[in-house]
Amino acid sequence: MTLIASIFFILLLFQVPSSLLLFSRLxxxxxxxPPLQPRLASATMLAQVSVIVPTLNEVERMDGMLTGLSRQTYExxxxxxxxxxxxxxxREKVTEMTKKDPRFKLISDPTLPKDWVGRPxxxxNGFLATSEQSKWVLGVDADTQPQAGLIASLLHFAATNDYDLLSLSPQFILKSGGxxxxxxxxLMTLLYRFESSGVNAPSPETVMANGQCFLIKREVLAELGGYEVAKASFCDDVTLAREVAKRGYKVGFADGARLLKVRMYEGFADTWHGWGRSLDLKDASSPSQLWSELGFLALVQGFPLLFTIxxxxxxNTFNFLTFKVLFALNIILLIGRWALVFAISSSYEKNGGGRWLLWLSPTADILAVARIFLSAFSKPKQWRGRMYG
Structure with missing residues (x-):
C-alpha cells in the first residue's frame, strides 16, 4: 500500500503545478x-488590404468565401x-467571379518545390503578386464564410491595439453528432495549451494564430521573405506568427465568431484525420516544448475523467490523503472542463444535427489527447492529393 500511496503522491507532484498553470490561463x-463586431470601413482604410486565398479543388466549399469577400468594401x-x-x-468558378468583381484575380502557383508544403x-506566391501599395496582407481559407464588415473590423482592431499581425478564431459549422x-x-487541446482568443500571449512560444483569417502588415511579411520561414510547416500560421513575435512585433489573436464562419470537415472520420493532422503544432515548437505540452495535456485533460471514474x-478502498486530494483535484478539473463547454458554445453555429452532443464532448477528451499524441509521432504524408516526404 505504501507503493500505491507513493504513486498517488508522484501524480500529485505533476498534476498540481499543471493544474495551477491551467487555472492561470483560464x-x-x-x-x-470581447468578440469583434462587424464595422463599416472608414476613409483612412481605402485600398489598404490585399487578400490572398489558396485553392486546390475547392469548388464545393468556396461559394461562401467568394460571396463573403465580395461583400467587403473599399478597404x-x-x-x-x-x-x-x-x-x-x-478555376472556372473564380473566373466567373472576376467578371462580376474586378478586385478578384486568378493566378496559378508554380510547381511545388520538394522542400515546401503546398499551402505556404x-x-x-500570392504575396509576391500583391501590390506594394497595400499596407496589409490578409490570408483567407477557401472554406470560410466571411461576414460583411469583417476586414474593416480587423483593420480597426489592429490599429486600435497596435498589432502588426492579427488572426481570428471563427465560428464553426458542425452538422453531425460525431x-x-x-x-x-x-479544440480544447488548444485552449488548454495556449491562450484563449482575445488574450495577448505572454511569450512567443505560446502565441496562437489561425490561418483561416490571418492579417499581417506587408512590410513585416516582406522582412520575413514572405512565407519562407514556414515553408516546411503543416501549421504555417502558427510558425509564422511565432517568428513574427520573436522579432519583437506585436501579435494578436481575437474572437471572430461574429465575423467569420467555417465548415472545415465532413463527419467524424474527416474531423479526426483533418483536425488531428497538425494539431500538435510540432512544426512550430521545439521538441522540448512539444513534449512538455503533451505531458501537460495528458495531466489536465486526458487524466481527470479516467481518474474520477x-x-x-x-x-473506500484507498484511505490515503494523497488519494483523497488527487481525487478531489480531478473532480475540480472535470467540473471546470464541463463549465468550459458553456464558454465555447458561442464558437459554434446553433444549427446542425446532434448539437446536444456538444455537452458530452468532455467524454471525448481522452480520444482527443490520444489524437494529439498520434500526430506528434507522425508527419503527414499526404494532403489534398499531394504527397510529402
Whole structure:
C-alpha cells in the first residue's frame, strides 16, 4: 500500500503545478477582449488590404468565401486567388467571379518545390503578386464564410491595439453528432495549451494564430521573405506568427465568431484525420516544448475523467490523503472542463444535427489527447492529393 500511496503522491507532484498553470490561463481568458463586431470601413482604410486565398479543388466549399469577400468594401484593393492546378471547376468558378468583381484575380502557383508544403507555397506566391501599395496582407481559407464588415473590423482592431499581425478564431459549422462530440474536445487541446482568443500571449512560444483569417502588415511579411520561414510547416500560421513575435512585433489573436464562419470537415472520420493532422503544432515548437505540452495535456485533460471514474469505484478502498486530494483535484478539473463547454458554445453555429452532443464532448477528451499524441509521432504524408516526404 505504501507503493500505491507513493504513486498517488508522484501524480500529485505533476498534476498540481499543471493544474495551477491551467487555472492561470483560464483566468486570463475570463478577462479577454470581447468578440469583434462587424464595422463599416472608414476613409483612412481605402485600398489598404490585399487578400490572398489558396485553392486546390475547392469548388464545393468556396461559394461562401467568394460571396463573403465580395461583400467587403473599399478597404480591399485586390483579392488574389492562388490556384494549385485544380481539376474540379474551381478555376472556372473564380473566373466567373472576376467578371462580376474586378478586385478578384486568378493566378496559378508554380510547381511545388520538394522542400515546401503546398499551402505556404501558394500563400508565398500570392504575396509576391500583391501590390506594394497595400499596407496589409490578409490570408483567407477557401472554406470560410466571411461576414460583411469583417476586414474593416480587423483593420480597426489592429490599429486600435497596435498589432502588426492579427488572426481570428471563427465560428464553426458542425452538422453531425460525431463532429459535435469530437471537435470541441480537439479544440480544447488548444485552449488548454495556449491562450484563449482575445488574450495577448505572454511569450512567443505560446502565441496562437489561425490561418483561416490571418492579417499581417506587408512590410513585416516582406522582412520575413514572405512565407519562407514556414515553408516546411503543416501549421504555417502558427510558425509564422511565432517568428513574427520573436522579432519583437506585436501579435494578436481575437474572437471572430461574429465575423467569420467555417465548415472545415465532413463527419467524424474527416474531423479526426483533418483536425488531428497538425494539431500538435510540432512544426512550430521545439521538441522540448512539444513534449512538455503533451505531458501537460495528458495531466489536465486526458487524466481527470479516467481518474474520477477510477476514484468513484475505489474511494473506500484507498484511505490515503494523497488519494483523497488527487481525487478531489480531478473532480475540480472535470467540473471546470464541463463549465468550459458553456464558454465555447458561442464558437459554434446553433444549427446542425446532434448539437446536444456538444455537452458530452468532455467524454471525448481522452480520444482527443490520444489524437494529439498520434500526430506528434507522425508527419503527414499526404494532403489534398499531394504527397510529402
Amino acid at each position: 483566468l486570463r481568458g475570463a478577462k479577454r477582449f 480591399v484593393r485586390e483579392i488574389i486567388i492562388v490556384d494549385s492546378n485544380s481539376q474540379d471547376g474551381t 507555397w501558394a500563400l508565398h 463532429e459535435w462530440w469530437l471537435q470541441p474536445a480537439l 477510477f476514484g468513484l469505484f475505489t474511494f
